[in-house]
Amino acid sequence: MAGSSGQSPINGNSLSQFQCPILKPTNYTVWAIRIKTILEANGLWETIEPAENATVDTKKDKSAIAYLFQAIPEDVVLQVASCKTAKEIWDNLKIRHVGVDRVQKARMHTLMSEFELLQMRDDDTIDSFTAKINSIVTRATEVGTTMSQPTLVRKLLNGVPDKFTQIVASMEQYSDLETMTLQEAVGRLKTYEKRLKLKKGNQGESQDRLMFTHQDNSRGRQSGNRGRGRFNQTRGNWRNNGNRQSPRNKRRIYI
Structure with a gap:
């Protein structure tokens, strides 16, 4: 130049x-x-x-x-x-x-195997799983290997659990995965992940309300039964008292 x-x-x-x-x-x-x-x-x-x-x-x-x-x-x-x-x-x-070059090639093969086996666990989030992918990408770069964006996107989509099947199928059907960046794919999955959490939270609240309502109804029935028992007991006592004759009255009858 x-x-x-x-x-x-x-x-x-x-x-x-x-x-x-x-x-x-x-x-x-x-x-x-x-x-x-x-x-x-x-x-x-x-x-x-x-x-x-x-x-x-x-x-x-x-x-x-x-x-x-x-x-x-x-x-x-x-x-x-x-x-x-x-x-x-x-x-x-x-x-x-x-010698160092040979060691790096061996490290590269190890990293590629780790990359292929990587799967998102149920307790992982999209962010934590993406961090694991990026960690392998960084280490691969250090040994002279560069991973393409389509490779990373497909790894992300193939590595998520079944609860993401709907959004993954939608992305595969309506998006061009060859031009999509990893960051774009992460953004879509995170949005879907938030919806899943919100839906799960709403279902939990509904179940709590149902449980509390059931408990309140049970308590009401128990209170009503106890009230009727006391009423029946009182009414029975009144009847017994009304029919009972004192000893003085009995003596007058027999005299």
Whole structure:
């Protein structure tokens, strides 16, 4: 990319036009992709992979070395300082990290298996389940794997429990899942989740009212029965008292 003064990419202040990522123990794969892109944009990748029988331009080679030195930490600079060309530095770094690269590929396969098996539990919410998905996405990015939005959307829809079947079927029928973002899918499911909670709350209130009404009716019947019992007992006593004759009256009869 030429500078404002019309200089070629390998001259002047061209190095300051690109922010080189720093090599870390865990990011070699992504780092190599980014550095390769920067070198290609500046016409310098030919110093790393020259054409057959081609002679590498010395000036370009020094520019490529300058980029690489910007993109590695100080301790690594000291380790590759004896390398004479940009290709030697690149190959040295690749050999140093080939073991790490294999470990990252193994981690990637583990993450993909975790992603495929992930399911939303009954006590999860849409937010908590989405957080689990995003956690895997972040860890996958660290090992150089990027998941597409359609993949994430379908994982979300396939991972929710049966209570979301109605909204999932509606989204699959009336929406284009290939263009839908994960955030949009999450928003729709959260709206449906709120409706389910509201409906469940209303049903709970109705059941509580029914239970309280039943209890009140039971108490009323019990109170009424107790009242009638007292009334019947009083009426029976009155009848007994009315029919009972005192001993004095009995003596008058027999005299």
